Amino acid sequence: MDELNTIFAATVTREILWNIPGWARALMYLLFLAAVALCLMGVARRVRYWRQGREAGEPVSLGKACRRLWRDAVLQVRIWRSGAAGLGHALVFWGFIVLFLGTCIVAVEDYGSWLLGREHLFFTGTFYLAVSFALEVFGIFFLLGLVVALSRRKSGGRLRPLSRPVDLAVLWLFLVIGLSGFATEGLRIAAAGGGLESHPFERWSFVGWWLATGLQGLDGNVLTTLHLGSWLGHMVLSMAFIALIPYCKLRHIFFAPVNIALREDRKAGRYLGVSMEEVEETGRYGAAVAADFTRRQLMSFDACTECARCQTVCPATATGKPLSPMKVVLDIAGSSGGGASLHGDEISPDVLWACTSCGACVEECPVYIDQLGAIVDLRRHLVAEGEIRGSAQAALRSVAAAGNPWGMPQEDRGDWADGLGVPTIDEVDSPELLFWIGCAGSYDRRSRKVTEAMVRILQAAGVRFAILGKGECCTGDPARRMGDEFTYNELAGANIESLSAASFERILTTCPHCFNAIRNEYPDLGGDYDVVHHSEFIEELIASGRLVLEDGAPVRGTLHDPCYLARQNDVVEAPRSVLRSTGLDVVEPEQSGKAGFCGGAGGGRMWMEEDTGERINSERWSQLEETEPETVAVGCPFCMTMMTDARDAVDSSVEVKDIAELVAERLPGSLT
Amino acid sequence: MADTLIIIQAMGNELSKSNLAAAGFGREAAAASGGAFDILLLGPSASGLSAAAAGLGGGTVFTMSSTELEVYTAEAFAAAAAAFLADHPYRLVAAATSSATKEYFPRLAALLDVPMASDVLKVESVDPQKVILTRAVFVGNLLATVELEAPQALATCRSSEFEPQTPGGETSTVEPVEMPAGLASSGKTFVGIEAASSDRPDLKEADIIVSVGRGTRGPDEGIPLCERLADVLGAALGATRAVVDAGWLANEFQIGQTGKIVAPEVYVAIGLSGSIQHLAGMRTSKTIVAINKDPEAPIFEVADLGLVADLFDAVPELTAALESRGG
Numbered sequence: 001m002d003e004l005n006t007i008f009a010a011t012v013t014r015e016i017l018w019n020i021p022g023w024a025r026a027l028m029y030l031l032f033l034a035a036v037a038l039c040l041m042g043v044a045r046r047v048r049y050w051r052q053g054r055e056a057g058e059p060v061s062l063g064k065a066c067r068r069l070w071r072d073a074v075l076q077v078r079i080w081r082s083g084a085a086g087l088g089h090a091l092v093f094w095g096f097i098v099l100f101l102g103t104c105i106v107a108v109e110d111y112g113s114w115l116l117g118r119e120h121l122f123f124t125g126t127f128y129l130a131v132s133f134a135l136e137v138f139g140i141f142f143l144l145g146l147v148v149a150l151s152r153r154k155s156g157g158r159l160r161p162l163s164r165p166v167d168l169a170v171l172w173l174f175l176v177i178g179l180s181g182f183a184t185e186g187l188r189i190a191a192a193g194g195g196l197e198s199h200p201f202e203r204w205s206f207v208g209w210w211l212a213t214g215l216q217g218l219d220g221n222v223l224t225t226l227h228l229g230s231w232l233g234h235m236v237l238s239m240a241f242i243a244l245i246p247y248c249k250l251r252h253i254f255f256a257p258v259n260i261a262l263r264e265d266r267k268a269g270r271y272l273g274v275s276m277e278e279v280e281e282t283g284r285y286g287a288a289v290a291a292d293f294t295r296r297q298l299m300s301f302d303a304c305t306e307c308a309r310c311q312t313v314c315p316a317t318a319t320g321k322p323l324s325p326m327k328v329v330l331d332i333a334g335s336s337g338g339g340a341s342l343h344g345d346e347i348s349p350d351v352l353w354a355c356t357s358c359g360a361c362v363e364e365c366p367v368y369i370d371q372l373g374a375i376v377d378l379r380r381h382l383v384a385e386g387e388i389r390g391s392a393q394a395a396l397r398s399v400a401a402a403g404n405p406w407g408m409p410q411e412d413r414g415d416w417a418d419g420l421g422v423p424t425i426d427e428v429d430s431p432e433l434l435f436w437i438g439c440a441g442s443y444d445r446r447s448r449k450v451t452e453a454m455v456r457i458l459q460a461a462g463v464r465f466a467i468l469g470k471g472e473c474c475t476g477d478p479a480r481r482m483g484d485e486f487t488y489n490e491l492a493g494a495n496i497e498s499l500s501a502a503s504f505e506r507i508l509t510t511c512p513h514c515f516n517a518i519r520n521e522y523p524d525l526g527g528d529y530d531v532v533h534h535s536e537f538i539e540e541l542i543a544s545g546r547l548v549l550e551d552g553a554p555v556r557g558t559l560h561d562p563c564y565l566a567r568q569n570d571v572v573e574a575p576r577s578v579l580r581s582t583g584l585d586v587v588e589p590e591q592s593g594k595a596g597f598c599g600g601a602g603g604g605r606m607w608m609e610e611d612t613g614e615r616i617n618s619e620r621w622s623q624l625e626e627t628e629p630e631t632v633a634v635g636c637p638f639c640m641t642m643m644t645d646a647r648d649a650v651d652s653s654v655e656v657k658d659i660a661e662l663v664a665e666r667l668p669g670s671l672t
Numbered sequence: 673m674a675d676t677l678i679i680i681q682a683m684g685n686e687l688s689k690s691n692l693a694a695a696g697f698g699r700e701a702a703a704a705s706g707g708a709f710d711i712l713l714l715g716p717s718a719s720g721l722s723a724a725a726a727g728l729g730g731g732t733v734f735t736m737s738s739t740e741l742e743v744y745t746a747e748a749f750a751a752a753a754a755a756f757l758a759d760h761p762y763r764l765v766a767a768a769t770s771s772a773t774k775e776y777f778p779r780l781a782a783l784l785d786v787p788m789a790s791d792v793l794k795v796e797s798v799d800p801q802k803v804i805l806t807r808a809v810f811v812g813n814l815l816a817t818v819e820l821e822a823p824q825a826l827a828t829c830r831s832s833e834f835e836p837q838t839p840g841g842e843t844s845t846v847e848p849v850e851m852p853a854g855l856a857s858s859g860k861t862f863v864g865i866e867a868a869s870s871d872r873p874d875l876k877e878a879d880i881i882v883s884v885g886r887g888t889r890g891p892d893e894g895i896p897l898c899e900r901l902a903d904v905l906g907a908a909l910g911a912t913r914a915v916v917d918a919g920w921l922a923n924e925f926q927i928g929q930t931g932k933i934v935a936p937e938v939y940v941a942i943g944l945s946g947s948i949q950h951l952a953g954m955r956t957s958k959t960i961v962a963i964n965k966d967p968e969a970p971i972f973e974v975a976d977l978g979l980v981a982d983l984f985d986a987v988p989e990l991t992a993a994l995e996s997r998g999g
Contacts, residue, residue, distance in 0.1 A: 285810075384810055386791075391930040398952075406929060406952040444948035445970025486810055609930045615917070641947065648886055648914060 012201045013124040016110045018192050019227050028235050035242040042246025043254060046302055049337050053295035056272075057264045065261035073257040078366040085161070085307070088148030092174070095142025099181070102135040132205040139207065143178045146171055162308045166248060173237060180234035186211025187230055191223035249306040256367040259303035263368045264296055268359035269568030270520040271376055274485045286380025286483060290337045297374060301333040303367040310361035310371055313591075315598040315620075316354040320613025323354035325361035325371035332374060342378065349387045352379050356616065357481045357603030358563040363594060379483030388482065395607030396479060400487040403473030403494075404439035405607055414469035416441075416448045420455055424469040425502045433458070433465035434504040436518070436531075438511035439474050440637030446644065447637040450510055453664035454534055458508075460667045461547040465508070471498040475517040482604035489525070492517070496527035507531040510660060512564035512636045513602070519569065533565055535575035535635050535659050542581050549581055549666040557584040558627040560620065560643055561596035562636035570594070575635050575659055582662045587627040597623060601638035621646035631655045633662060674731040675707040675763035676798070679753055681744065681772055682715035682737070687724050689836055690768035695728040696834035697795065697827075701764055705798035710734065710762070711844070714752055715741050722846045727839035734760075738851040743862050744772055750779035755852050757784060761824065764803055766792075769828040781826045788826035789818045793833045803827075871903075875927070878908035879937045883927055883954070885912045885944020887964065887983060890920050897987040898942050904994045910934065910954075912944045928953035943983045946971025963987065 017025060060068075071077050076093065080086030109123035123131070149171050153163040161167065185208035193199060196212055203209050215223060245251055266272070279285045287293055304326065311317040311324040331346045343349075352375055361371040382388055388396065398407035414424070416437075425434060435458070440447040458465050476491035495518075499507070507529050509515045518531045532540075541547035559579060565571045572593045579586050591597040600616030610616065621643060624632050632647070632654055634640050643656045664670060678698040680691045698709035711730045713721055718735035725733045736756060740748040749772070757765065765780075767773045769791045781788035789805045793815070796804035802821040809816045820827075875881065882902040888894025895915075902909050910932075911925040927934055929952040939957035944950060946962070946969060954960070955974055962975035965982045972978045979986055 386809060394933075395929065406948050408948075408952070408955075440948070445946060445951075445973060446948075484810065486814070607929060641949070645914060645917075645947075649917065 011199075012126075013120060013128050014188070014199075014202075015192070016106055016123075018188055019224050020231060021228075024228065024232060024235075027232075028239075031236065031239040032242075035239040038243040039245055042243075042251075046246055046251070046255070049290070050295045050298040050302075052291040052337055053293050053298040054291070056294040057296055060262050060265070068263075069257060069261050072260045072366075072368070076366070078368075081366075082309070084148060084152055085309075088145050088152060091141045091145025091148065093145075095138045095140075095145055095178075098134060098138035099142060099178075102131060102138075105131060129201060129204040132202070136205055136207045139178060139182060143175065146175045146178065150175075160312070162306060167306070170248070170250060173241060177234060177237045177241065180230050180237070182207050182211065184227060184230040184234050186215060187223055187227035190215040190218070191220055191227055249304065252303055252305040252367060255299065255302040256305060259300045259367055259369065262296065263300060264370075266370075266373075267520055267568060268362040268370070268372055269516040269564060270524070271373070271480055273489070273521075273524055274380070275489065276486060285384045285485075286382070287374070287377035288341060288343065288381045289339055290332060290335050290342060292381075293332070293374070293377060297370070297377075298333075300367075300369045301329045301374070303369055304329050304333065305367060306330070307366065309364045309366065310369075313360040313364045313595070313597075315356055315358060315360065315600060315616045318597075319616050319619050321350075321354035322348065322612065323351045325355075325375070328352075328375060328378070329369055329371055343381065347378060349382055350612070352382060353388075353392065353604075353608060354612070355379075355603050356563075356598045356600055356605045358598035359567050360563070360595070360598065363567050376481070376483060380485065381483075383483040390609070392482060392604055392608045395604065396482060396484055396487060399474050399476075399479050399491070400484075403491065404443060405474065405478050406439070406443055408439075408443045410470060410473065413437075413442045413472060414467065416451055417455075417467065417469070420452065421459070422455055423466045425466040425471070425504070428464065428466040430503045430505075431464045431466045432505050433463055433508045433537075434499070434502060434506070435465050435467050436507050436509040436511075436514055437467060437472060438509060438514045438637065440641075441510055442472075444637060444641070446640060447510075450637065450640070450658040450660050453658065453660040454508075454510055456664045456667060456670075457538060457541070457547065457660060461541045463541070463546070466504070468498055468502070475514045477513040477517045478604050478607070480517070480521070481602065492522060492525050492527070496522060496525055499527060499529060505530065508534060508537050510534045510635075510637070510658070512562040512569070513638065516564040516568050533569075533571055533574070533635065535565070535578050536571060538578045538659070538663055539574045542578065547663075548668065549663065550668055550670070552583050552666060554583045554585050555630050556587060556628065557631035557633055558587050558589055558624050558629040559592070559633045559635075560589075560599060560624055560639055561592055561594075562634070562639050563596060563598050563602055565635055566596050567594045575633070578659055578663060579633055582666050584631060584633065584662060586633075587629065589623050589627050591623060599634075599636075599639040599642035601642045606638050606641070615646065615649075617642035617646035618649060621650065621652075625652070625654070629654055631657055631662070633657060633659055635659050674702070674710040675705050676701040676709035677712055677757075677760070677762040677765045678709055678730070679712045679714055679765065679767040680721070680725065681749070681767075681770070682713040682717040682721045682735070683744070684717060685720060687721055687728075687839070688768075690770060690831035692728070692836035692838070693831035693834040694766065694768040694829060695725075695730065695837040697766055697768075697792070697829040699729055699837065700795045700834065701766065701798055704795050705763065707763075707798075710760075712736065712753070712756060712849075714749060715744070719848065723842060724839045726842040726844040726846055728837045728844070729840075730844045733844045733846045734849050735846065736849045736851050738853075740851065743865070745860060745862055746772070746776040746779055747860055749776040750783055752851050753780050754783040756849060757824075763800070763823070764798055764825050764827065766827040766829055768831050773828045777826055777828055784824065784826075786824045786826055787820040787822050788828075789820060790828045792818075792827045792829045873906070873908045875908045875910055875925070875932050875934055878934075880905050880907035880940070881910045881927070881934060881936045881938070881954075881957075882907045882940045882942065883910035883912070883944060884915055884921070884942050885950075886914045886918070887943025887945075888915070888920075889943075890918070894943060894983055894987070895920060897984070897991070901940070901942075901987055901991045901994075904991050905938075905940075907938075907940070908936075912947075912950050941971050941975070942987060944971060945969045946974065963990075 079089050109121045112121040189202045189208045190212035308326055311326045314325055316323040335342055355375045359372055395405045399405050403410050441451040474491050476488035479487035515533045576586050597620050599620050676698050678694050702709040708731045710732045711725050712734045714736050716737050718737040722733050722735050789807055792805045792807050794806040802819050803825045805818050806815050882898050884898045910927040911921045913928055915921050916926045928950040933953045935956040937958045939954050939960045941962045960975045961977045962971040963979045963983050963986050967980045
């Protein structure tokens with residue numbers, strides 16, 4: 001029995017590099033050395049490129065890096081969010097990994113047995129069969145994944161990937177490598193050792209075996225010649241692949257895991273600040289050249305897979321603006337570095353000002369590139385250079401001079417509250433809530449109605465609240481999104497001073513932009529507050545029984561998610577739950593929640609002309625109309641303006657109302 | 673010895689305020705360098721304006737006009753100025769910030785291969801090695817001191833920051849210069865200007881503005897009614913962004929945050945609700961009159977006189993009443 005096992009173990013294997021003459025082996029080693037050298041040179045060049053960047057940010061702990069790699073490099077959770085892409089990439093990825101391991105096993109066996117002077121090391125018997133079988137299975141996965149990737153490029157669909165020559169070339173390169181691998185195997189099984197009968201165990205290599213049975217009739221010489229040809233093709237293309245990795249989008253194989261593991265831990269709604277002192281010290285403000293980015297940012301741009309998801313979800317790209325977040329990333333990564341300016345025909349002011357700062361690109365990127373952060377850094381440079389003009393500049397000036405973007409008098413800020421019985425903070429001793437009104441809620445006649453509705457809700461629920469009145473000014477959000485850190489710092493500083501002098505438990509606001517700034521960005525300037533959006537607060541009031549709404553006839557409606565609420569701050573369920581309480585039957589549009597489509601007013605776009613392409617708000621409006629709503633609910637004063645304008649432009653009779661207004665309509669005694 | 677040259681675009685029949693301020697810049701620069709300044713009048717009215725320019729305190733007033741300078745093109749003006757400067761090497765060459773100098777001064781800087789600072793607020797120093805100027809950056813949040821280290825430098829100056837010189841007695845000598853022929857052959861030919869012709873006053877200068885919103889339902893319905901009213905009042909026509917977006921009126925009519933900002937004596941808002949974007953462009957008007965059928969329209973909150981009515985009835989009636997009174 002032992003003897004049989006020994007014989008069996010000795011025979012169940014294959015001759016590595018069978019039928020490969022010395023010259024071809026020499027060629028393989030030469031090409032391998034050349035490929036690895038080219039690959040390493042390419043990687044070294046990229047690393048040198050990153051190293052010109054600034055050092056900034058906290059290091060990532062090993063445990064965290066491992067958890068991130070597990071989730072997003074191994075399980076690829078973010079890629080799976082789009083099913084077909086997830087499937088295609090997972091098949092190629094796992095196929096690739098196992099085939100690569102298989103090649104490593106063969107190499108270790110070959111050199112190991114040679115070094116130790118043994119005929120075989122471990123690549124025999126059951127292990128040989130198991131590995132052979134696994135390689136067949138994963139080889140098929142690899143090919144299937146490529147077929148998925150190619151067919152996604154043929155079919156339409158919203159998340160359709162790019163089909164430039166380079167994209168197709170990469171897929172076909174893989175496809176030919178995979179197919180030639182199988183062909184080489186089939187030819188070997190058919191020709192080696194006098195044919196199939198000599199090694200029946202090769203049935204485990206079922207694809208190769210199947211090919212071999214088809215090739216059986218051919219002459220032995222023809223088979224060996226074909227085998228050598230197929231092997232050469234497989235080998236040369238594989239070496240070409242290795243050499244190419246750092247020079248094209250394939251570099252994500254190396255750099256995406258690095259970025260996944262080492263990326264900065266920061267919400268897209270929290271920008272990194274620049275202080276006046278820093279600017280005076282370094283003379284640097286924003287990004288003019290590659291070296292103005294951090295090393296981590298420069299590294300992250302190399303993680304780009306060119307999957308184009310960011311530009312597919314970008315409202316600017318979707319409506320024909322010159323901005324593509326992917327192209328910005330690639331243009332930066334492709335710049336020559338050193339003193340070469342990043343700004344020019346490719347990254348033009350029109351490109352940068354087209355961004356609504358909605359963060360859809362950041363949310364969608366499978367490898368965690370922060371396109372928005374890069375765009376803001378580039379915008380800062382434009383602001384420094386005076387490349388901000390017209391109405392955007394006027395709004396910035398108004399924000400800086402008057403404390404609100406419309407240049408309305410600060411004196412009038414609290415006017416809306418006249419006769420409503422709303423106390424200011426100095427009139428109430430430690431109220432439960434400080435109601436932060438915001439500029440739109442204070443001055444914009446339409447948004448004032450929302451403010452007033454919210455006041456009625458608070459009064460009905462018996463909440464002790466107060467407002468800052470004239471002590472409030474713009475949070476600085478528009479200035480910051482437009483790249484003007486100084487105005488932001490000034491306004492935020494003034495507000496933090498007012499807020500810190502007051503005593504209250506929480507801040508309530510109906511504006512997601514104010515909400516985001518106070519919640520995520522004020523802590524960086526020393527202002528730490530508990531802030532809620534009105535949808536969350538109303539949800540709490542209803543849940544605790546403090547607010548009771550009257551039942552009414554159900555209305556079919558939909559919700560336009562504010563980017564700064566849903567995407568940047570994960571508040572997705574609260575507005576829906578509140579709307580359901582008001583009797584609104586919420587029908588979701590295709591793009592909703594964290595994947596919502598921007599209304600077009602963020603990032604300072606509220607104050608800029610939109611004269612290229614389609615209007616973002618009109619595009620969003622037509623998406624919302626597909627749900628056939630009677631009411632479109634919004635939770636943001638800017639969304640209110642954009643959606644109302646878009647509705648009026650098509651003379652629709654659908655109502656656009658804020659969540660607070662819909663709730664106030666259901667307050668006891670409000671229904672008529 | 674004059675070391676500063678002020679270039680003035682000589683169009684029309686009087687020197688604009690910004691050009692008088694540019695002479696103020698010249699005076700400051702001359703004081704800083706301990707020298708004097710000259711003026712170059714460039715354009716069709718060069719000789720006509722030379723008498724006035726001669727009273728601005730400069731040393732010499734050069735005049736240059738030719739067929740190529742008859743109408744403004746950046747190519748011709750940059751080429752003419754470069755040709756002049758080839759024979760007259762000034763230390764500092766400046767002009768008032770304007771849409772024209774924004775276009776042709778950078779070209780001139782490139783042609784001469786010299787540094788330039790735009791929209792300068794103050795002259796710090798002028799010496800043979802470098803010129804030091806102050807300009808605003810970060811949307812006016814910071815003042816940057818710019819050093820132009822070159823034997824020759826260019827600048828445009830913000831007119832509000834310099835004392836406009838009042839033309840006094842003629843003290844400068846006037847010297848006509850020939851423009852070398854064929855300079856402006858840039859492949860670009862001037863074809864003509866098609867100015868939007870309107871008998872109505874310009875929005876920025878009008879005492880009365882009749883402004884229309886979406887409620888007018890377009891150029892085939894309410895807008896002609898409002899235009900007639902505007903004509904009777906001698907008013908300019910304005911519009912909201914929605915009207916311009918809908919393509920009912922051209923961009924130049926837009927009033928509001930992203931359009932023109934106006935403050936006439938009387939602002940008649942017809943069929944517009946008064947979004948904050950619009951209010952930001954007109955709220956400082958002396959008297960605001962609003963006609964809207966929606967009594968809830970926010971425009972009524974800023975209006976001094978409000979009429980809740982269908983504009984299709986009210987506007988013709990108002991026009992007829994004004995006509996009968998006028999006639």
